[in-house]
Amino acid sequence: MAVTIKDIAKQAGVSPATVSRVLSGQVAFYSEKTAKKVKKTAKKLGYQKNTAAVELVTRRSKVIAVIVSSTKTNFSDQIIDGIQQEAGEHDLNVIILYAGEKDPQMERKALETVIERSVMGILLVAVNLNSVNENLLVNANIPYQFLSITLKNRKLPFITSDDFQIGYQATKYLIDKGHSKIGFAAADLDSVTGQLRLDGYHQAMADNGLQLNSAWVCGGDFAYEDGVNAMKQYGREPEVTAVIASSDLAAIGVMNQAQDYGLKIPADLAVMSVDGTKLCSIVRPQLTSVTQEFFEMGVRGMQQIISQPTKAAKSAFTPFKIIARQSV
């Protein structure tokens, strides 16, 4: 049905081999004249290459798969932008698959699809695999890289911010502003990411001789609702004078709930968020944030994939900075 390389060959009076070499831009295998002829008839016939056939014979693919998990947070767009840019420069195609929220079933399916297609590389943003899926990925013999997540298994390569430092610096920033009773909200305390931020928070408090109060830390899942719930926990007359929320949306949740309680921000309560997406400057008051370099994460992730298998993938931190806006 569809027009193949053979059709072109017949029309142009050459062999399929020549057509293939012309169309895939190999040099020094044909004359300029036949090249022109081949290209013309290819265009005339409306030829589209059959990628399945190409990948079957070459046993490699030019697509990078990005598996993204979370839609509860909203930074993945930036990461994907970074990936796209870097991919574009190397003539790679990127496809994105959603793997649900902590849904091992969907994660498995996403993994299988990309492995069966033997993509060139797999980028996993904010997804935490269980051990069977982890095995699936590792045994697939395809370069991979985790993004925006810290894993228990330090053998796996990931690129993210230094979560301990995020917790530490955010806390220190608030302490420097005169706060001593600081809440820590909405992080997933079962995740390494959340745990590290909490450790940083603890350390910063300790380093400054400040008391801790377990009621000040409220776990969650980085979602808006978790911010709301945390604030409800703190109550109408909160003991804390500042809170660090582990995502922009969560921070908005605590702000909204605080305002519903009649609290003024930042006068009555300072709020600081982690992520620093565009949301921070869209809400009022604008959110002071620990701003991560998500775009950069994407870029570096791609670079790791591309440089393989020359070098094995390594974990790395991307920098972050604190951007002062209005909420502190």
Next chain:
Amino acid sequence: MAVTIKDIAKQAGVSPATVSRVLSGQVAFYSEKTAKKVKKTAKKLGYQKNTAAVELVTRRSKVIAVIVSSTKTNFSDQIIDGIQQEAGEHDLNVIILYAGEKDPQMERKALETVIERSVMGILLVAVNLNSVNENLLVNANIPYQFLSITLKNRKLPFITSDDFQIGYQATKYLIDKGHSKIGFAAADLDSVTGQLRLDGYHQAMADNGLQLNSAWVCGGDFAYEDGVNAMKQYGREPEVTAVIASSDLAAIGVMNQAQDYGLKIPADLAVMSVDGTKLCSIVRPQLTSVTQEFFEMGVRGMQQIISQPTKAAKSAFTPFKIIARQSV
């Protein structure tokens, strides 16, 4: 290198044909005993099917491609969710490609990638193709469907809200609330979508005997900044008492700028948004919105693809409703 069905065949002492039939779940071609044996050795060897080979020989694919354009607005997630759900029920895989913002180059590349892979269907969300890319798509002989957009070329199937009615009903809603000087902001007036909404706005004004003022309509591109700019246009002491912004983000832009001007919402200025994503209930005051059924768009889009080629794809409207919150 990788393990193939031939390896399994050899190990299990059967033919590759039998392995294939067992693994792809064909019935009445083998005994239960060999089936078990085959499956076991397949698992033991860690077999992963080679999709390239499968697609090459079957000449069909189980993947749905979603090409999304806009990251300036934020409704695509809902559409994709709808697509995913419907896809999941039919054991289809969905891959997502970003095609930039009105970037014909990237659109072409995205189209070519999916066409070369001869995917089962193509869903285009909020992308408007130029005529050459349009030809590419149409000639590819792959079912396709546009989502969340109204096209000039009525031959192309699209599923979206009735934009004229959106403009009309939003305007009427504000009129019923007592407003007579109503702004219309941030829609892309070069797009059919924007134009239709504007027509609806005009019609509603006319039907209620209200004057129009061309200074009340400010075009844009549905972005946050367009909302800000529109409000700047209206000024510190705006003539309009209400404004319809053509996206949630744009509406937030209007609100923020209005508040920067010291205006109270909704007392001094009512703001109404189109889209109705989660953002509406996250900002303060919460945004009254024309809420579209994006999830439903995704579902219906997939259904159209699936039902092809039994029926040719048709255009359709998904319903919308006005949800009152705090901004009017």
Next chain:
DNA sequence: ATCAACATCACAAACGTTTGTGTTTTACTA
């Protein structure tokens, strides 16, 4: 015992490319 009917399986072609190697043509040298 014969034979049909069916169950179970193996053979082999086909899908559309790429690519190593062989073959023809061209161009040039002596």
Next chain:
DNA sequence: TAGTAAAACACAAACGTTTGTGATGTTGAT
């Protein structure tokens, strides 16, 4: 003119499946 090296091309195998068809084995009825 003969010979040769290089350029231009064609042949054919291979990639890993699916699937139509033919081969073999088994069962049961007559």
